[in-house]
Amino acid sequence: MAKKVVWLRGQHCLVITGYDKVNNCVYVADPMKGNVKYPLDIFAERYKEMMMQVVVIY
Secondary structure (H helix, E strand, O other), rough: OOOOOOOOOOOOOOOEEEEEEOHHHHHHEEOOOOEEEEEHHHHHHHHHHHOOOOOOOO
16 A cells, blocks of 8 residues: 655655764765764754654665
């Protein structure tokens, strides 16, 4: 069954490549910036602003 997904114009996707609980950061592959590190609290804030959209691939 198809599910409607809301996509905010002008945005792009990130791939989470790792995280570090000790240093409170998330590592991502960003197609516009390359491999970068973000503070976990900032990452979580942006995730909420983007309506918590996620795709999980096993």
